Amino acid sequence: MAQQGRTVTMKGKVLGLSGRAVKVGDDAPQFVAIGNDLAEVRLSDFAGKAIILSSVPSLDTSVCSLETKTFNEKAAALGDEVVVVTISMDLPFAQKRWCGAEGVERVITLSDHRDAAFGQAYGVLLGDLRLLARAVFVVDRSGEVRYVQIVDEIANEPDYDDVMEALAEVVRT
Secondary structure (H helix, E strand, O other), X not given: OEEEEEEEEEXXXXXXXXXXXXXXXXXXXXXXXXXXXXXXXXXHHHOOOEEEEEEOOOOOOHHHHHHHHHHHHHHOOOOOOEEEEEEEOOOHHHHHHHHHHHOOOOEEEEEOOOOOHHHHHHOOEEOOOOEEOOEEEEEOXXXXXXXXXXXXXXXXXXXXXHHHHHHHHHHHO
């Protein structure tokens, strides 16, 4: 069920967001998603690293594909202290195929298809469609959410400069 007043649009159509809204300063909610190898992956698996969590509706759409490839390019310059994760409802098989076809090697793709645990925990589940809204979260090494960007119109890309600026602040501290 969507929470009152928490919405995004998809080509102008208003869609409600389900789950708990995450705010800057919150402890990053834990979740379990599925990796490309079908193994469970938890947020805690990345403990001690700075994390960019990017949620997208589907890697097989042009904007989601472009966003994930852009983060993959940016991740190449970030070093091992930063993890970039893209989460969608796509099946792990589709994510693995997409990564191989697009040459995406630095972004970790995770599937939320089984339980929508990430979507609910981060408040980005488009309940009626069972997709994830386009959003980006930056989590510091101690597990605190330091940046939140929920993209108002799903057909738009996130503001990459804002994300990278927030990440740079996290890496400096």
